[in-house]
Amino acid sequence: xxxxxxxxxxxxxxxxxxxxxxxxxxxxxxxxxxxxxxxxxxxxxxxxxxxxxxxxxxxxxxxxxxxxxxxxxxxxxxxxxxxxxxxxxxxxxxxxxxxxxxxxxxxxxxxxxxxxxxxxxxxxxxxxxxxxxxxxxxxxxxxxxxxxxxxxxxxxxxxxxxxxxxxxxxxxxxxxxxxxxxxxxxxxxxxxxxxxxxxxxxxxxxxxxxxxxxxxxxxxxxxxxxxxxxxxxxxxxxxxxxx
DNA sequence: TAGGCCATCTGGTCCT
DNA sequence: AGGACCAGATGGCCTA
Numbered sequence: 127x128x129x130x131x132x133x134x135x136x137x138x139x140x141x142x143x144x145x146x147x148x149x150x151x152x153x154x155x156x157x158x159x160x161x162x163x164x165x166x167x168x169x170x171x172x173x174x175x176x177x178x179x180x181x182x183x184x185x186x187x188x189x190x191x192x193x194x195x196x197x198x199x200x201x202x203x204x205x206x207x208x209x210x211x212x213x214x215x216x217x218x219x220x221x222x223x224x225x226x227x228x229x230x231x232x233x234x235x236x237x238x239x240x241x242x243x244x245x246x247x248x249x250x251x252x253x254x255x256x257x258x259x260x261x262x263x264x265x266x267x268x269x270x271x272x273x274x275x276x277x278x279x280x281x282x283x284x285x286x287x288x289x290x291x292x293x294x295x296x297x298x299x300x301x302x303x304x305x306x307x308x309x310x311x312x313x314x315x316x317x318x319x320x321x322x323x324x325x326x327x328x329x330x331x332x333x334x335x336x337x338x339x340x341x342x343x344x345x346x347x348x349x350x351x352x353x354x355x356x357x358x359x360x361x362x363x364x365x366x367x368x369x
Numbered sequence: 370t371a372g373g374c375c376a377t378c379t380g381g382t383c384c385t
Numbered sequence: 386a387g388g389a390c391c392a393g394a395t396g397g398c399c400t401a
Contacts, residue, residue, distance in 0.1 A: 245377080246387095247378090250378090250379085250380095250387095250388090251377075251378060251379080253389080254377080254379085254389090254390090255377070258377080261377095262376095285375085286374090286375060
């Protein structure tokens with residue numbers, strides 16, 4: 127069958143999978159928005175309405191007693207053991223059906239009667255389906271917290287894109303946190319002696335307390351902060367001081 | 370129509 | 386023994 131080459135993902139916006147894999151920082155956010163935006167712009171369709179596997183194939187039904195979306199089309203399966211013509215019909219009630227089978231057959235030894243085997247198979251299938259639905263729910267939860275354009279008019283992220291984007295987002299957050307720690311450490315260094323009490327809560331925040339710019343000490347505060355992070359820091363009281 | 374993505378079935382393996 | 390997890394196979398839907 128056609129498999130998704132690990133190296134590429136042709137998203138609607140033409141986003142290569144390699145990009146998702148190596149993305150970080152601002153590029154991540156740019157892409158995460160661009161991806162969804164491009165999806166909408168390029169296709170001009172409403173995913174939820176026009177497509178949407180859930181809507182299209184009644185995904186999610188199993189919970190409501192209906193279970194399978196009815197026979198998922200006859201499947202030319204290799205002439206396996208049982209299963210001859212019975213497709214799906216998975217509205218099995220594992221306990222009841224198997225119980226009935228067991229009661230009727232009473233095959234308590236290692237060998238199961240075909241009917242009992244079938245019942246067991248259906249039960250296993252239902253469990254597997256449930257498991258996959260749980261997995262998909264978890265993925266939906268992950269999509270919900272990933273900063274990309276969540277909109278009904280935008281195609282939702284694929285599973286692989288969700289995972290890769292999430293990974294990059296975590297890396298980006300870790301990077302931002304590290305940067306924040308260094309900034310706090312630097313600021314504490316400047317006023318820690320003057321206000322030890324106020325600085326105390328921040329110290330646990332900063333384990334690697336080294337200001338990275340040696341020239342920074344000679345600069346006035348706003349400049350130092352700007353040199354460090356690109357913009358005056360809101361955390362720095364000097365940056366917030368009125369002239 | 371090809372390719373991408375997905376849901377489902379299925380058999381195998383490991384764990385409780 | 387039963388359940389969870391996994392990977393392969395298969396077929397459907399959708400888009401470019």
